[in-house]
Amino acid sequence: MAVSTPTRSAVRPAPRAGGPRRSVDRPNWAAGALSLVWLAVVGFPLLLLVIWSLTDRRDYQRNGPLALPDGIAWANISQVFEARFGTYMLNTFTVTAGSILLTLALALPAAYAIVRSRSWAASLSFRMFLLGLAIPAQAVIVPVYLIITRLELYDTLRAVILPTVAFNLPLVVLILSGSLRDVSRELYEAMTVDGAGPFRIFWKLVLPMSRGSISTVGIFVGLNAWNGFIFPLILTQDLNNRVVALGLWHYQGQYAVNVPGLMMAVLLSTLPIFLLYLFARRWLIAGLAGVGGK
Amino acid sequence: MTPGAGGDRAPRPGAVYVLPAALFFAFFAVLPLVLVALLSFTEWTGIGDPRFIGTDNWTRLAGDPLVLTSTRTTLLLMLFAWAAQTALALPLGVWAAGRQRNRAVLSAIFFLPLLLSSAAIALMWKSMLDPNFGVAAVVGPWIGVPDGNLIGTPRGALICIIITVTWQFVPFHTLLYQGAARNIPAVLYDAARMDGANRWQSFLRVTLPQLRNTIVTSSVLMLVGSLTYFETILLLTGGGPGDSTYVLPFLMYQAAFERSEMGYAAAIATGLVLLGTLLSLAIVRFSGFSRMRSTLEGM
Numbered sequence: 001m002a003v004s005t006p007t008r009s010a011v012r013p014a015p016r017a018g019g020p021r022r023s024v025d026r027p028n029w030a031a032g033a034l035s036l037v038w039l040a041v042v043g044f045p046l047l048l049l050v051i052w053s054l055t056d057r058r059d060y061q062r063n064g065p066l067a068l069p070d071g072i073a074w075a076n077i078s079q080v081f082e083a084r085f086g087t088y089m090l091n092t093f094t095v096t097a098g099s100i101l102l103t104l105a106l107a108l109p110a111a112y113a114i115v116r117s118r119s120w121a122a123s124l125s126f127r128m129f130l131l132g133l134a135i136p137a138q139a140v141i142v143p144v145y146l147i148i149t150r151l152e153l154y155d156t157l158r159a160v161i162l163p164t165v166a167f168n169l170p171l172v173v174l175i176l177s178g179s180l181r182d183v184s185r186e187l188y189e190a191m192t193v194d195g196a197g198p199f200r201i202f203w204k205l206v207l208p209m210s211r212g213s214i215s216t217v218g219i220f221v222g223l224n225a226w227n228g229f230i231f232p233l234i235l236t237q238d239l240n241n242r243v244v245a246l247g248l249w250h251y252q253g254q255y256a257v258n259v260p261g262l263m264m265a266v267l268l269s270t271l272p273i274f275l276l277y278l279f280a281r282r283w284l285i286a287g288l289a290g291v292g293g294k
Numbered sequence: 295m296t297p298g299a300g301g302d303r304a305p306r307p308g309a310v311y312v313l314p315a316a317l318f319f320a321f322f323a324v325l326p327l328v329l330v331a332l333l334s335f336t337e338w339t340g341i342g343d344p345r346f347i348g349t350d351n352w353t354r355l356a357g358d359p360l361v362l363t364s365t366r367t368t369l370l371l372m373l374f375a376w377a378a379q380t381a382l383a384l385p386l387g388v389w390a391a392g393r394q395r396n397r398a399v400l401s402a403i404f405f406l407p408l409l410l411s412s413a414a415i416a417l418m419w420k421s422m423l424d425p426n427f428g429v430a431a432v433v434g435p436w437i438g439v440p441d442g443n444l445i446g447t448p449r450g451a452l453i454c455i456i457i458t459v460t461w462q463f464v465p466f467h468t469l470l471y472q473g474a475a476r477n478i479p480a481v482l483y484d485a486a487r488m489d490g491a492n493r494w495q496s497f498l499r500v501t502l503p504q505l506r507n508t509i510v511t512s513s514v515l516m517l518v519g520s521l522t523y524f525e526t527i528l529l530l531t532g533g534g535p536g537d538s539t540y541v542l543p544f545l546m547y548q549a550a551f552e553r554s555e556m557g558y559a560a561a562i563a564t565g566l567v568l569l570g571t572l573l574s575l576a577i578v579r580f581s582g583f584s585r586m587r588s589t590l591e592g593m
Binding site: 031032034035038039041042043045046048049052060061064065066105106107109110112113114116117118119120121122124125128129132134135136137138139140141142143144145146147149162163165166167169170173185186188189191192196197198201202223226227228229230233234244245246248249252257259262263266269270273274277281 | 302303304305306307308309311312313314315316318319320321322323324325326327329330333338340344382385386388389390392400402403404406407408409410411412413414417418419420421422424427428429431432461464465518521522524525528529543546547550551556559560563564566567570571574
């Protein structure tokens with residue numbers, strides 16, 4: 001298995017990988033059929049999710065789960081927002097933005113050093129991040145709780161951001177350093193001609209060159225932060241510090257018989273990400289695929 | 295040509311560039327790993343200071359019947375979820391790497407579950423599986439569950455969890471396989487075709503061997519990932535009916551944050567870390583994954 005992988009362009013993920021295309025053009029009926037079945041499996045629940053969100057709650061109980069709604073029940077939306085959904089969304093935005101910024105601020109210089117530095121600290125850190133990939137966040141919630149309470153950060157949004165960033169760091173550093181390796185030596189050489197120091201090289205060369213992977217990694221971290229559940233669960237308490245994922249769980253208790261209300265909350269909690277997906281799908285997919293490619 | 299290990303004369307960044315990230319990670323991820331092992335020898339309610347009690351937590355762990363059932367459920371889930379996900383993700387990924395028309399549209403829909411949080415997915419499936427108001431009430435009678443209570447029996451609840459996590463994670467693994475299948479050199483397929491191989495044979499002789507590393511990577515991620523199906527279980531079954539869907543992370547969460555037995559929870563967590571590490575090592579050794587390290591050594 002010594003197939004040299006073609007270097008992925010770090011600047012712009014191509015819509016189709018530049019690798020060799022298969023010249024086999026026979027239609028593959030078996031796999032095609034499987035993918036259609038899977039399409040139904042993926043699509044059906046999501047379709048129901050949308051339909052139920054728009055169904056009046058009394059209609060839902062009367063007509064059963066497979067009926068189409070008579071009209072759009074806008075009341076579901078106002079109901080969800082009356083239940084503090086707006087606060088939860090705002091908190092989630094804060095946690096997501098904070099996590100993305102802090103992760104990038106830490107990971108970019110680190111990736112630059114890992115690729116270019118000759119200090120032992122850089123190679124040791126690289127090994128630590130490699131091994132760190134395998135640390136399961138779930139298994140260390142007790143000591144994380146201990147650390148956060150000792151820092152007197154319990155029940156703040158910062159308490160959620162810190163471990164979220166930590167557990168995203170290894171992968172982000174690895175992806176960024178992977179893309180930085182593609183920056184050719186001549187470019188560094190060219191920078192030195194006018195006497196640039198390491199910081200100026202970082203600012204003028206490394207950052208612009210990793211634009212593509214920065215957005216990829218940013219989306220990746222953002223997705224994890226947005227959907228994170230376990231850190232908010234154990235590190236926050238107050239209603240005013242609640243994030244959406246946690247809010248959904250509490251709605252489930254309140255809305256035991258109001259399926260449409262709950263589904264509307266689920267739908268709204270995903271809406272920002274879905275919009276992002278519409279506009280930045282290629283980055284997102286490239287980022288996720290980069291995880292397995294490295 | 296080793297990138298990075300350059301002969302260029304550009305100035306190199308010092309350790310100061312890597313230290314913030316390294317120290318941050320060490321403090322919030324590596325330190326907890328050490329602490330969790332230490333805490334497993336203490337008694338701590340979450341308030342005040344942990345008190346050293348020797349191996350009490352560990353003897354209790356060894357004699358706890360719930361730990362035994364949870365471990366069994368954890369392993370069962372791991373195995374079935376891995377089988378279901380791989381059986382779907384591998385062919386789907388290979389198919390999506392091809393050049394069919396409409397592939398872009400289909401792929402866009404395939405990956406939608408990636409956007410939803412575990413919490414959202416678990417609640418969506420819970421509503422669908424609700425025996426009174428959900429789809430289960432309609433579908434149940436067709437598949438031999440007249441009362442629609444699929445999720446109300448130990449075996450049914452386990453199947454529901456497997457369905458939910460498969461729905462959630464197949465898209466990601468499809469992506470991995472798709473990326474890998476695209477990198478298989480076309481010439482191999484041409485050669486197989488010249489030798490008169492039909493599609494199935496070239497799948498067996500070309501695609502599968504070429505995807506070997508990806509199968510290992512994906513399997514490690516699935517198996518280790520299955521140790522963390524905590525959210526799904528908390529929201530979907532709550533460990534029920536009875537204690538039939540208790541898994542180790544769920545047991546640990548309950549011990550720590552519902553019964554305030556932080557020390558005992560730390561012992562369960564340490565066991566979980568050991569299990570995960572052993573698992574990864576076993577897969578890596580067993581599959582010759584270590585030979586793949588060469589791709590990582592571009593230092």
